[in-house]
Amino acid sequence: MAKEITSRQEDYSKWYNDLVLKSGMADYSPVRGCMVIRPYGFGIWERMQGALDRMFKDTGHVNAYFPLLIPKSFLSKEAAHVEGFAKECAVVTHYRLKNDPDGKGVIVDPEAKLEEELIIRPTSETIIWNQYKNWIHSYRDLPLLINQWANVMRWEMRTRLFLRTAEFLWQEGHTAHATAQEAIEETERMLEVYAHFAETYMALPVIRGRKSPNERFAGAVETYCIEAMMQDGQALQAGTSHFLGQNFAKAFDVQFLNKEGKQEHVWATSWGVSTRLIGALIMAHSDDDGLVLPPKLAPLQVVIVPIHKGAEDLNKIYDKIKPLLDELKKRGISAKFDDDDQKRPGFKFAEYEMRGVPVRLAMGMRDYEGNTVEVARRDTKEKGTVSFDGIADHIDNLLNDIQQNMYNKALSFRESHIRKADTWEEFEKLIEEPGFISAHWDGTSETEEKIKELTKATIRCIPLNNPQEDGKCIFSGAPSKERVIFARAY
Amino acid sequence: MAKEITSRQEDYSKWYNDLVLKSGMADYSPVRGCMVIRPYGFGIWERMQGALDRMFKDTGHVNAYFPLLIPKSFLSKEAAHVEGFAKECAVVTHYRLKNDPDGKGVIVDPEAKLEEELIIRPTSETIIWNQYKNWIHSYRDLPLLINQWANVMRWEMRTRLFLRTAEFLWQEGHTAHATAQEAIEETERMLEVYAHFAETYMALPVIRGRKSPNERFAGAVETYCIEAMMQDGQALQAGTSHFLGQNFAKAFDVQFLNKEGKQEHVWATSWGVSTRLIGALIMAHSDDDGLVLPPKLAPLQVVIVPIHKGAEDLNKIYDKIKPLLDELKKRGISAKFDDDDQKRPGFKFAEYEMRGVPVRLAMGMRDYEGNTVEVARRDTKEKGTVSFDGIADHIDNLLNDIQQNMYNKALSFRESHIRKADTWEEFEKLIEEPGFISAHWDGTSETEEKIKELTKATIRCIPLNNPQEDGKCIFSGAPSKERVIFARAY
Numbered sequence: 013m014a015k016e017i018t019s020r021q022e023d024y025s026k027w028y029n030d031l032v033l034k035s036g037m038a039d040y041s042p043v044r045g046c047m048v049i050r051p052y053g054f055g056i057w058e059r060m061q062g063a064l065d066r067m068f069k070d071t072g073h074v075n076a077y078f079p080l081l082i083p084k085s086f087l088s089k090e091a092a093h094v095e096g097f098a099k100e101c102a103v104v105t106h107y108r109l110k111n112d113p114d115g116k117g118v119i120v121d122p123e124a125k126l127e128e129e130l131i132i133r134p135t136s137e138t139i140i141w142n143q144y145k146n147w148i149h150s151y152r153d154l155p156l157l158i159n160q161w162a163n164v165m166r167w168e169m170r171t172r173l174f175l176r177t178a179e180f181l182w183q184e185g186h187t188a189h190a191t192a193q194e195a196i197e198e199t200e201r202m203l204e205v206y207a208h209f210a211e212t213y214m215a216l217p218v219i220r221g222r223k224s225p226n227e228r229f230a231g232a233v234e235t236y237c238i239e240a241m242m243q244d245g246q247a248l249q250a251g252t253s254h255f256l257g258q259n260f261a262k263a264f265d266v267q268f269l270n271k272e273g274k275q276e277h278v279w280a281t282s283w284g285v286s287t288r289l290i291g292a293l294i295m296a297h298s299d300d301d302g303l304v305l306p307p308k309l310a311p312l313q314v315v316i317v318p319i320h321k322g323a324e325d326l327n328k329i330y331d332k333i334k335p336l337l338d339e340l341k342k343r344g345i346s347a348k349f350d351d352d353d354q355k356r357p358g359f360k361f362a363e364y365e366m367r368g369v370p371v372r373l374a375m376g377m378r379d380y381e382g383n384t385v386e387v388a389r390r391d392t393k394e395k396g397t398v399s400f401d402g403i404a405d406h407i408d409n410l411l412n413d414i415q416q417n418m419y420n421k422a423l424s425f426r427e428s429h430i431r432k433a434d435t436w437e438e439f440e441k442l443i444e445e446p447g448f449i450s451a452h453w454d455g456t457s458e459t460e461e462k463i464k465e466l467t468k469a470t471i472r473c474i475p476l477n478n479p480q481e482d483g484k485c486i487f488s489g490a491p492s493k494e495r496v497i498f499a500r501a502y
Numbered sequence: 503m504a505k506e507i508t509s510r511q512e513d514y515s516k517w518y519n520d521l522v523l524k525s526g527m528a529d530y531s532p533v534r535g536c537m538v539i540r541p542y543g544f545g546i547w548e549r550m551q552g553a554l555d556r557m558f559k560d561t562g563h564v565n566a567y568f569p570l571l572i573p574k575s576f577l578s579k580e581a582a583h584v585e586g587f588a589k590e591c592a593v594v595t596h597y598r599l600k601n602d603p604d605g606k607g608v609i610v611d612p613e614a615k616l617e618e619e620l621i622i623r624p625t626s627e628t629i630i631w632n633q634y635k636n637w638i639h640s641y642r643d644l645p646l647l648i649n650q651w652a653n654v655m656r657w658e659m660r661t662r663l664f665l666r667t668a669e670f671l672w673q674e675g676h677t678a679h680a681t682a683q684e685a686i687e688e689t690e691r692m693l694e695v696y697a698h699f700a701e702t703y704m705a706l707p708v709i710r711g712r713k714s715p716n717e718r719f720a721g722a723v724e725t726y727c728i729e730a731m732m733q734d735g736q737a738l739q740a741g742t743s744h745f746l747g748q749n750f751a752k753a754f755d756v757q758f759l760n761k762e763g764k765q766e767h768v769w770a771t772s773w774g775v776s777t778r779l780i781g782a783l784i785m786a787h788s789d790d791d792g793l794v795l796p797p798k799l800a801p802l803q804v805v806i807v808p809i810h811k812g813a814e815d816l817n818k819i820y821d822k823i824k825p826l827l828d829e830l831k832k833r834g835i836s837a838k839f840d841d842d843d844q845k846r847p848g849f850k851f852a853e854y855e856m857r858g859v860p861v862r863l864a865m866g867m868r869d870y871e872g873n874t875v876e877v878a879r880r881d882t883k884e885k886g887t888v889s890f891d892g893i894a895d896h897i898d899n900l901l902n903d904i905q906q907n908m909y910n911k912a913l914s915f916r917e918s919h920i921r922k923a924d925t926w927e928e929f930e931k932l933i934e935e936p937g938f939i940s941a942h943w944d945g946t947s948e949t950e951e952k953i954k955e956l957t958k959a960t961i962r963c964i965p966l967n968n969p970q971e972d973g974k975c976i977f978s979g980a981p982s983k984e985r986v987i988f989a990r991a992y
Contacts, residue, residue, distance in 0.1 A: 039637075043571045100597065105596065105610065130592070143529065
């Protein structure tokens, strides 16, 4: 077929880019580091949004919208936050253009300079906590459980479609609580929502854990994360949930009258996932023929291709298929009958494989007469001829099976690619192979940084419910009580 | 009650602001001209989005996402467009901050100056048509029917919550077609979608029309609009749909191979509605006690307030109400049982009135024992005691009735406030009274501008299917074939 994809073996990175571009998920834009999310990619994001938004609402959250632009001075209010975020961001300095006196288009009007520069939000803690000050006065105003779906911008130097772009879409939850305990529970609850989403919808097993201090969110007391393994064995952080303590409440002076009648600073969390999840979805499951999408997120779940000569045959097949289309629609399964006469069936097959449609049906005249249909599943590429009777049930079950199988496959890949290293030599050897390394660490930032410098591996997380065992740091030999997960990461 | 609202009579403009702020719809932000949409206001926007998005998809559109930032040079590519838009917009000139050497927070890093400034999108025609160039090659790629939900920014000098803010949320459809005829049909189709939405969901009658050349979108060949009348008789443009001809295709050189094998420029439309609709919704229906929301867009449709002494009575009432809550949920009606013991029933009544909840039920022990319930409707303030048997049906019908009644009331208000003026004296007198004026116009921009200068009234639209009649321009006396709608507008 025309749209050839580089194989994973040949060049994993090029394979990924080929897939994203050729399947019509996204495109480059003329603005450095910013991507266009095309309808097929956006269809996946809409399904992700729908599922997550329901889970957020089921856990008591409501949506709101805060300004895109943040006064520059806000960023410096929380000391750690400004260190982590303020540097690489888009700065608005003027608010007007004017005609170029030389007649060459428009220029920035020097008269229209802002008194204080505005920053395009890299994240919204500061602008939101500045607002919460007006909304929170007493314990009766708490908890405040707000989420925002928005675009944010971080001026990344090296960008990759979906995985790291200057502008990206995300959701950011920002909650306020009366006690530290409640805020920590919220942080953990939302981590679990993310993990459940990744596993159930994305068919992506994740390790739940805490970040080392080095990798914490700027301004957080504790950062929880879910980490997934891609097919090249590298890690991808798929979501984070932060316990912010009273840091932002203090920076913006948000206090409340507690039940005992005393003023106290509010406790906070924030948590987010982004369009980067689409990159994770692609990297975790797809193959050299194209995307492999889990049925729960696929914009199109079933495609039906007629194989016929002439209009009469086509009509016969369509009449037979029509009740199936209605039945699938009734079950909430998206299906398409592709009767485009300008493309040959083989071309269509390759196209739908490329786009990762989970189930493909094909019906020729022999099938028609024998009351059968050919069914092909995208994940395993198995195909076979089945009876047309009860075909809707068959498809329904098959979609569930594909969803589960994709998860199992990713899980077994991950399980076979987490290895223990007990000496530095082992570590250095293993880190050159695909996968995660489980190893002891002395708990210091110095060691973590040194290991990163030498091997490009970082501590992805300290797993939750981590078994405690005595050991020695892989690098320094200092005593350690538990293993942590090391990997190279996206 | 504590949260007093200025009456419409006293100060219409202050009434509106009071309502928006005190009902918890929105709040001011520290960024000039930018608002915070609070959860209650955002709940309405989510319902608007949901309904519109379904209609867009039912008419064949898909969603996508294009970059927030537009290279400055793009704006000058379409000559009329730059005149209309380029001037008042937020300009990004730098991409990095650094620590202030004086230790006072952060400053813009002068080293990080962009080669070409970027503009925060005021609308996306330019960035989208630049992309369409890569996607459209042949008639087989057409039509391209894409919509985007996004934030946009126009540096307005005078802002008002929801009605005119520097940043606002909207959707913008951008479609590409093989023929002018098809594009015009699309423009009209989407105008009708907007009109249907306004009338059916917002309970807001609108006049469908075309704009005069003066009021056309910058870069459009023809702008269609829907115009609504607010309670003070002023007009509010509630949605626009533009036939762009080949203007943007030519500016960005987007050509396609037509069926005859010839290269031709593509035909375009764009259409949008924004969070300004929330302002229209408030202004059209609300009263001096607070919001009046149409049931189809109300975040909460039914509230049930128990009137009791002590926990035992409360439990009895709750047990009686619980099956009703379940039944309403099953019917897709949002309902809340408000058993907050810290607030008195009278306070709650006022609060829900303020927030425009369409139906309020109250049950005391006498109701409980008599198997009745008090039902109050927000729109007419009528209340009465009805049997608890069949109460779910009663509520269901009442919600439909309220939706219809709100529309009828707004329609009859509008109909009684459109007056004909046949002399300039009449016009000058009528324009000082609330309402629209139907009058003859000579079709020239000069006359339109002069009338605006003298009276602040603009031509809101030339209604579709306008009756043709001979007349004389209200201002110049020149011959005219039809009346147009004049009004002062938001």
